Amino acid sequence: MKGSQLYEGKAKKVFATDDPELLIVSYKDDATAFNGLKRGTIEGKGAINNKMSNALMRLLEKKGVPTHFVKELNDRETLVKKVQIVPLEVIVRNISAGSFSKRYGVEEGIVFSAPTIEFSYKNDALGDPLINEYHALALNLATPEEIADIKKYTFQINDVLKQFWASCGVTLVDFKLEFGRLSSGEIVLADEISPDTCRLWDSETGKKLDKDRFRRDLGGVEDAYQEIMGRMEQQIGAAE
Ligand code: 5GP
Numbered sequence: 001m002k003g004s005q006l007y008e009g010k011a012k013k014v015f016a017t018d019d020p021e022l023l024i025v026s027y028k029d030d031a032t033a034f035n036g037l038k039r040g041t042i043e044g045k046g047a048i049n050n051k052m053s054n055a056l057m058r059l060l061e062k063k064g065v066p067t068h069f070v071k072e073l074n075d076r077e078t079l080v081k082k083v084q085i086v087p088l089e090v091i092v093r094n095i096s097a098g099s100f101s102k103r104y105g106v107e108e109g110i111v112f113s114a115p116t117i118e119f120s121y122k123n124d125a126l127g128d129p130l131i132n133e134y135h136a137l138a139l140n141l142a143t144p145e146e147i148a149d150i151k152k153y154t155f156q157i158n159d160v161l162k163q164f165w166a167s168c169g170v171t172l173v174d175f176k177l178e179f180g181r182l183s184s185g186e187i188v189l190a191d192e193i194s195p196d197t198c199r200l201w202d203s204e205t206g207k208k209l210d211k212d213r214f215r216r217d218l219g220g221v222e223d224a225y226q227e228i229m230g231r232m233e234q235q236i237g238a239a240e
Pocket of ligand 1 (some may be wrong): 097
């Protein structure tokens with residue numbers, strides 16, 4: 001049973017349940033970018049992100065990656081395991097784009113010979129600054145064992161997702177993950193995997209099918225979310 005609201009974030013609300021180990025996540029259509037400076041609504045986004053994230057987490061579970069996913073309850077709501085979020089945003093890049101291109105002064109679209117991984121300190125007041133493993137340890141954000149688990153799962157997730165999106169005719173450019181600790185201490189994938197958190201480009205045309213359409217005012221935002229959802233739904237059964 002859905003209990004009281006515990007938290008409201010930029011894209012999701014979190015509710016308590018009867019079971020102290022379980023929570024309900026409710027996805028909103030609200031969209032923000034640039035640390036909340038740009039705000040808007042993407043009609044239908046909540047339902048799409050809910051369904052997509054759940055399908056991808058089920059796929060990852062089958063491939064041996066532990067996640068917080070328990071059960072999809074309805075269009076927008078999902079039952080998840082309660083975790084304590086590790087305050088690191090884990091970013092994987094296969095191709096240059098976004099802040100990587102800006103920081104290093106390179107064009108978007110350079111295909112890397114191996115994926116990169118970077119961490120941001122999840123802290124809105126500081127604007128999620130880039131952080132390295134030594135700093136994360138110094139700040140007690142995670143233990144060395146947790147960071148090792150996070151990196152291992154992250155590269156595994158990249159392999160699974162890259163292959164899955166390729167089967168949909170979509171190139172996985174980069175994405176952001178968040179991990180959490182269960183009450184047992186086990187590290188699991190948490191948060192969401194969606195066009196809000198991934199850059200997804202049509203493999204043939206390079207068309208952006210993700211939140212960059214909103215961030216950069218490219219138009220066709222809703223259509224892009226529908227399109228990427230449609231592509232995923234066609235392939236997900238075969239992948240599982
Ligand atoms: P960049 O660092 O280039 O802005 O983002 C790299 C990737 O991580 C992109 O796929 C982007 O969607 C995702 N990402 C990075 N930070 C955030 C964040 O705070 N929120 C969301 N939703 N995605 C993020």
